[in-house]
Amino acid sequence: EAGVAQSPRYKIIEKRQSVAFWCNPISGHATLYWYQQILGQGPKLLIQFQNNGVVDDSQLPKDRFSAERLKGVDSTLKIQPAKLEDSAVYLCASSLVWGGGAEAFFGQGTRLTVV
Amino acid sequence: QKEVEQNSGPLSVPEGAIASLNCTYSDRGSQSFFWYRQYSGKSPELIMFIYSNGDKEDGRFTAQLNKASQYVSLLIRDSQPSDSATYLCAVNMFDAGGTSYGKLTFGQGTILTVHP
Numbered sequence: 001e002a003g004v005a006q007s008p009r010y011k012i013i014e015k016r017q018s019v020a021f022w023c024n025p026i027s028g029h030a031t032l033y034w035y036q037q038i039l040g041q042g043p044k045l046l047i048q049f050q051n052n053g054v055v056d057d058s059q060l061p062k063d064r065f066s067a068e069r070l071k072g073v074d075s076t077l078k079i080q081p082a083k084l085e086d087s088a089v090y091l092c093a094s095s096l097v098w099g100g101g102a103e104a105f106f107g108q109g110t111r112l113t114v115v
Numbered sequence: 116q117k118e119v120e121q122n123s124g125p126l127s128v129p130e131g132a133i134a135s136l137n138c139t140y141s142d143r144g145s146q147s148f149f150w151y152r153q154y155s156g157k158s159p160e161l162i163m164f165i166y167s168n169g170d171k172e173d174g175r176f177t178a179q180l181n182k183a184s185q186y187v188s189l190l191i192r193d194s195q196p197s198d199s200a201t202y203l204c205a206v207n208m209f210d211a212g213g214t215s216y217g218k219l220t221f222g223q224g225t226i227l228t229v230h231p
Contacts, residue, residue, distance in 0.1 A: 042221035
């Protein structure tokens, strides 16, 4: 079974530029998460989708971050404009069951450096 | 108070010893608890999950849950240098209405070093 796919693996941009990340979850997984992990910290949930609907985006900086999950499969996360403090690893994860805390599986992540 | 708290460490144990990693959580209604391992530069990988009070064993790993004390731990027996990593505790949180929707909240992680 293929895992969670993310691209690109690495991205370097200048502040105020825009960037987009892509995620393809494990087949059949209805729940998709985007996490931000700053070096030395645990993953911080940015947004959670159930199929193509948003379940939680309370920690998403909506003035600069946006995310969508069209057709309930692939998802993109965008940052516009980027700030220096956005430098982090962006992790996508998916899980099979909605609710009940089913285990989530992570992709390899995208390491973003904003200079 | 953080929702999920872990001692950031580093925790250093000799090879062959038992490593004990601890996690506390603030939401008394939390129902599901997960331990992830994260090697440097890699993404988190699931080790174990536990839903019920008590112990759950899987090979060298044992997860322990005490909901009354809002405490979950991970024991690693016969620790190996390959166990050196950051261990993340994750908790399934509930919304204000008491509904679980699979939101996973992570602690900051504990760095474990197993030395030969």
